[in-house]
Amino acid sequence: MPAYAIISDVHANLEALQAVLAEIEKEEIDSILFAGDCVGYGPDPNECIELLRTKASLVIAGNHDWGAVDLTDVRDFNAYARVAIDWTRDVLTAQNFSYLQDLPLTQKISGDRAIFLVHGTPKEPDQWHYFLFEFDAKVNFRSFNEQICFLGHSHIPFIVERSPRGKTRSFYARAEVKDGCRYIVNAGSVGQPRDGNPEASYVLFKDDAIEIKRVSYDILLTQKKMKKAGLPSYLITRLSEGR
Numbered sequence: 264m265p266a267y268a269i270i271s272d273v274h275a276n277l278e279a280l281q282a283v284l285a286e287i288e289k290e291e292i293d294s295i296l297f298a299g300d301c302v303g304y305g306p307d308p309n310e311c312i313e314l315l316r317t318k319a320s321l322v323i324a325g326n327h328d329w330g331a332v333d334l335t336d337v338r339d340f341n342a343y344a345r346v347a348i349d350w351t352r353d354v355l356t357a358q359n360f361s362y363l364q365d366l367p368l369t370q371k372i373s374g375d376r377a378i379f380l381v382h383g384t385p386k387e388p389d390q391w392h393y394f395l396f397e398f399d400a401k402v403n404f405r406s407f408n409e410q411i412c413f414l415g416h417s418h419i420p421f422i423v424e425r426s427p428r429g430k431t432r433s434f435y436a437r438a439e440v441k442d443g444c445r446y447i448v449n450a451g452s453v454g455q456p457r458d459g460n461p462e463a464s465y466v467l468f469k470d471d472a473i474e475i476k477r478v479s480y481d482i483l484l485t486q487k488k489m490k491k492a493g494l495p496s497y498l499i500t501r502l503s504e505g506r
Contacts, residue, residue, distance in 0.1 A: 264375055266291060266469035269450045271298035271382070271415025273315070274327065275305030275351065276454030276502075279463040282480035283453050284318055290467060296370075298415040298450055299325025299382030302355075302363070304347045304498050305454055306488035312359045324366035325382040325416065326391040331355065332363045335391070343495045350494060376440065376471075377409035383416045385447075393417050394447065400431045404445060411446045411473075413466065419458045420451030420466070420475045437474045448473055461505035 268287045273280050287295060297319040302308040304327070315322055327344070329335040331351045340348065355363070368388045372378040379385060384392040384399070385406035393416055394403060400423050403412070422434040427443040440446065451464025458464075462477040482503050489499045 264471070265293040266467075267294050267296055267378075268292050269296045269298060269380075269413045269448070269466040269468060270319075270453050271413075271450040271465075272300040272325065272418055272452035272454060273297075273302075273305075273311050274300055274452070274454035275302045275308040275311050276463075276480075276485050277305075277307035277310045277314070278482075278485045279454045279478075279480045280311055280314060282478050283463050283465050284314070286476065286478050287465070290469070292467070292469065294320040296320065296372075296378070296380055296413060297322045298380055298413055299323050299366075300327045300415065301325070302331050302351050303327030303344065304494070305485065306492045306494065308351050308354060309356055309359050311454075312362060316362065321370045321372070321380060322366060323370050323380055323382060324363065324368055327351075328363045328366060332360055334364065335389075343497050346495055347498060350492065371409060376411060376468075379407040379409040379412040381407075381412065381414050384414065385412055391416065394449065395419075400425060400447060401429075403447060410444075411440070411448065411468070413448050413450060413468075415450050415452065417449060418452035418456055419449060420464045421449050422473055422475070423447045434473075435475065437472060440468075440471045440473060446473065451475065455502060456505045459505045461503055 330337040
């Protein structure tokens with residue numbers, strides 16, 4: 264069975280992306296899957312897009328990706344996010360602008376452990392809903408047919424398992440994949456974690472196990488770049504606080 268690394272929500276944080284990719288290179292995997300939001304908030308959108316284009320085998324759009332290229336309404340974004348989107352739109356190269364425009368909302372992988380990849384939720388992917396609680400599981404498990412759904416968006420990593428009888432339970436570090444059970448997995452965020460841990464997050468799916476991994480990176484360098492770019496101080500501060 265293929266082994267995968269799943270990353271999400273890079274948000275133009277090149278230092279975090281480089282650190283995560285360096286850790287992934289130490290693992291024996293077949294492909295990297297990216298669950299959206301390459302840009303937004305951070306100072307290196309072009310560099311992150313170009314790196315993901317070379318490293319990830321599947322890439323889908325997040326709300327910030329589509330917001331930066333006018334494919335989704337950013338009026339519901341908070342004020343800091345809108346400032347960052349405006350800045351991102353101004354600095355994107357024409358090639359990378361077109362690349363974001365062409366990204367799909369979902370991707371699927373067939374096989375013994377079939378995978379559904381989405382940024383927000385399987386239910387109404389273009390509405391950018393958040394999957395936050397176990398009671399969100401029932402409607403979302405009905406919205407895809409594959410055994411495992413990997414997603415992002417909330418920046419909070421977790422694993423939800425649904426038994427054949429419909430009972431759910433959550434894991435926050437590792438879960439063994441069982442025949443008959445189905446899974447929704449949030450890979451967390453590479454570039455802007457919000458679970459109180461500032462270390463970059465990604466997921467390793469290998470040998471029938473799903474594991475949430477954390478990676479330290481040079482937060483101060485990213486913050487210096489953000490300050491130089493004139494991005495909001497709130498976005499700069501939150502990186503070191505993991506929120």
